[in-house]
Amino acid sequence: MGVSRRPCYSRGVVAEANTPISDKDNLLDKVWDAHAVRELPSGQTQLFIGLHLIHEVTSPQAFAMMREMKLPVRFPERTLATIDHIIPTLSQQRPLADDLAEKMMSAIEKNCAEYGIRLLDPASGKQGIVHVIGPELGLTQPGMTIACGDSHTSTHGAFGTVAFGIGTSQVRDILATQCLALSKPRVRRIDVTGKLMPGVYAKDVTLAIIRQLGVKGGVGYAYEYGGPVIDVMSIEERLTVCNMSIEGGARCGYANPDETTFDYLRDREFSPQGASFDSAVRWWKSLASPPDASYDDRVEVDGNAIAPSVSWGINPGQNLGIDERLPRPADAPAQDRASLEEAYSYMSLKPGEPIAGTPINVAFIGSCTNGRISDLREAARVARTGRVAPGVKALVVPGSQAVAREAEAEGLHEVFRAAGFEWRLAGCSMCLAMNPDKLVDREICASSSNRNFKGRQGSPTGRTLLMSPAMVAAAAIAGHVVDVREVL
């Protein structure tokens, strides 16, 4: 136990804390303490936010409130904006064809110009989904606190970052003060043991975790992911796992920083450079939870037992391995039966049927969960094995312009096109369908995104089956849900 003054790196700016560090503090404890300004009378912490990411959907109302209150943005250099949710993926010619989208794009341009905030728009060559560009630019770094008006901000935890989604009034609070009033979450350590089988991906790991712990199992917790399966994952795989923490109820999820993290960050645009990088690595290493760290809860997930997984219902916890049959409500615990019945009623699937063979109409590869270059490479491996089935519409939407450039340099766009997939421009696209990429009527979509809620993909009656990008590509070619291991 000792008292320290700990720097928090974010491009040369330092926040300090002088709270004692216990030898058993986990990463969340350390990062929280380093950013705690003070304890509030409510018992919450006034927490300094190192990086605030904004986009066009949840920021306009916050800026309107700032104007009304005649407040300046406290640290414009700590806010970064992009355009992702509403951006069309076929043509981004201005003015945008959709009036509302054009208004939202114009609003964020105006707000950023007025308040001195950097905007990464399509003309910048760095535009993309907010949770894709932060990591790829090196903005997301270990030990930071990051907030964004989007629930999948947990993605950034892959670097050992405490990152969470916020609401519009909190966007305003950060713009005005760079701080938030928050209750500290408990920490659940999740060890994923064993080794993944070929054809099993990070998406399957996160679906397995949510299935085991439930969609509300993480409420009040931050998830710390570790164990042999997480240890050997790439940063992009960890981003996928952390992304879906919120789908398990945990507002924030993270993996401890290690050599994989440091290698990823070296020489990125916003990473510390030269001697500052070495100094940052020393700090980042000190943040990792020690082997005997204390947690509020510990859980093991058997990585050997995880199969390629598919969601069948109306929340991400309603998923199963590709070899399994759909659950029978009568066999489920009494408290789960109503939600199973509701899912069957919406999805028009039958208890006891195998999930394999379920026909699809649309295949979507993209999103902040699975729109990165490694996702596209795996999907392209599958795309090389055949052609999209007649009647299936298949979209590949890179998570950012940088991902698109890298994929095109490798010729992946040609692989997809040759197989009958559409190669689109970067954005959120059909994950949330706030742009023209929408399901129609009762269409059923094999999707690499993160939510299968009712109406999520643009049609109030549309249906979503979540799976890995490789599984989506395999389903596109087969015309129905299929085990990717039979294809690779």
Ligand code: SF4
């Ligand atoms: S890809 Fe989907 S989940 Fe991710 S930021 Fe966009 S809309 Fe939100």
